[in-house]
Amino acid sequence: MSTALVYHPAFLAHDTGRWHPERAARLDAIERRIRGRPELSEAVEAVDAVPVDPEALVRVHSADLVRLIATVDAAGGGHLDADTVMSAGSLAAARLAAGAGAAAVDRVRAGADGAFCLVRPPGHHAVTGRAMGFCLFNNVAVTAAQLVAGGARVAILDWDAHHGNGTQEIFEASADVLFVSMHEYPQYPGTGSVRELGEGAGTGFTLNFPFPSGTGETPYLKAFDEVVAGVLEQFGPDWILVSAGYDAHRADPLTDLGLTARSFGRLTARTRALAADLCPRRVVLFLEGGYDLAALADSVESTLAEMTGVAAHVDEPAAPGGDDGAVAVVEAVRRLAAEHWDV
Ligand SMILES: [Zn+2]
Numbered sequence: 001m002s003t004a005l006v007y008h009p010a011f012l013a014h015d016t017g018r019w020h021p022e023r024a025a026r027l028d029a030i031e032r033r034i035r036g037r038p039e040l041s042e043a044v045e046a047v048d049a050v051p052v053d054p055e056a057l058v059r060v061h062s063a064d065l066v067r068l069i070a071t072v073d074a075a076g077g078g079h080l081d082a083d084t085v086m087s088a089g090s091l092a093a094a095r096l097a098a099g100a101g102a103a104a105v106d107r108v109r110a111g112a113d114g115a116f117c118l119v120r121p122p123g124h125h126a127v128t129g130r131a132m133g134f135c136l137f138n139n140v141a142v143t144a145a146q147l148v149a150g151g152a153r154v155a156i157l158d159w160d161a162h163h164g165n166g167t168q169e170i171f172e173a174s175a176d177v178l179f180v181s182m183h184e185y186p187q188y189p190g191t192g193s194v195r196e197l198g199e200g201a202g203t204g205f206t207l208n209f210p211f212p213s214g215t216g217e218t219p220y221l222k223a224f225d226e227v228v229a230g231v232l233e234q235f236g237p238d239w240i241l242v243s244a245g246y247d248a249h250r251a252d253p254l255t256d257l258g259l260t261a262r263s264f265g266r267l268t269a270r271t272r273a274l275a276a277d278l279c280p281r282r283v284v285l286f287l288e289g290g291y292d293l294a295a296l297a298d299s300v301e302s303t304l305a306e307m308t309g310v311a312a313h314v315d316e317p318a319a320p321g322g323d324d325g326a327v328a329v330v331e332a333v334r335r336l337a338a339e340h341w342d343v
Helices: 009-013 024-035 038-043 054-060 063-074 090-109 139-149 165-171 217-235 261-278 293-308 324-337
Strands: 003-007 044-048 077-081 084-087 115-117 154-158 177-184 206-211 239-244 283-287
Touching: 003 024, 003 090, 003 293, 009 024, 009 090, 024 038, 024 293, 038 044, 038 293, 044 090, 054 063, 054 090, 054 139, 063 077, 063 084, 063 090, 084 090, 090 115, 090 139, 090 283, 115 293, 139 154, 139 165, 139 239, 139 283, 154 165, 154 217, 165 177, 165 206, 177 217, 206 217, 206 324, 217 261, 217 324, 239 261, 261 283, 261 293, 283 293
Parallel strands: 003 044, 003 115, 115 283, 154 177, 154 239, 177 206, 239 283
Antiparallel strands: 077 084
């Protein structure tokens, strides 16, 4: 059983301009790394992304947003906000990125041991009615909503350095989707405080770990072991989806967190260990951010190595300490979560 790697060359045609951090070179760097590690490329099964089912898209996005993006595409491109841009080819890439999760789910149902969707544009900032933060469609949310429509319960873990505001907004009133985000705070887009716990029937089904700048690996693992694992066990997901951003790496130029490539391997290992008990093999990761090309390639390699059981070759010193503020955040989230879960 191999891990599915869902990809499409059309992702490279989403041209954000010469100076934009979310650029095609990101996927090139990852692709080159995988090809350069034969034991890794042999351990994954290449799967083509497919365009998203239009019905699946409007389950999470407004018809107005879908129309707006089609209109900008027809004009050959343009800006959706100050840092969210489309070129010719962006709509096709966005449709494939939003459909990659369905292709991943199909492969896992057919026997694959988890899947990694190597996609762009990223998705987790896109809200119901608006594209933002480099994201056109919310890839992970489209996939989660498709699974929920089929009767599944879905946990979404978001370890991108930025809060997954779009995913949170889309599912904040749902008790079928558990959303957990670990992110730098304050940081773009400004949301994701510990007090944001969901709404109505979804109260308690959103958990946010807003970590201070400089947070290293220890609080992330503590959050996982002391809060996330227990909540997930009680929630009982049929699928675990991950918004796998790599901009929490300490080398990332956009943020100021302190993870290393190995940290992402450890987060992946914990996710897989939980899935082994709760929903074996049903883990699908989606690439979100990560803007230092070498750190991104190292971090994805570390993730895929953990998923496939291949040894990672990434060599780097341990992350620095100084995590007292972040440990207090973990404790605050645990206390708030304890109103809804036995943690
Ligand atoms: Zn990010």
